[in-house]
């Protein structure tokens with residue numbers, strides 16, 4: 001299949017709600033809080049479409065389970081670091097061409113509904 005015709009799939013894992021120790025305040029160090037993870041990635045889905053078999057696809061269930069195992073109940077200081085670690089998990093899958101991870105801490109700021117950090121990465 002010619003490069004220009006390769007179907008680049010956009011996969012989104014939306015609003016994955018986990019709980020973790022995240023933050024620098026004493027209250028945050030002592031108590032878990034919600035984190036909401038959004039992942040968007042692209043990969044070449046030619047084989048998945050052609051074969052219609054999970055073994056030919058980038059399994060988003062696998063990625064989701066890896067993120068859950070890494071984050072749920074674990075401890076982080078900065079949102080930037082947590083976001084980076086999740087992005088690293090996603091990019092370790094060689095099929096991923098580009099990925100963006102946004103992680104929200106709802107109600108972390110007294111006067112804001114939520115605060116989030118977004119990081120993205122691209123494979124050459």
Ligand SMILES: Nc1nc2c(c(=O)[nH]1)N=C([C@H](O)[C@H](O)COP(=O)(O)OP(=O)(O)OP(=O)(O)O)CN2
Nearest residue numbers: 022023024025028077078079080105108109110111
């Ligand atoms: N760049 C970053 N800045 C901050 C982070 C972070 O992870 N990256 N984290 C925090 C705190 O952990 C928390 O999210 C916010 O706490 P705080 O600044 O105290 O916010 P409040 O609105 O509760 O502040 P008040 O002064 O109590 O109103 C901070 N920054």
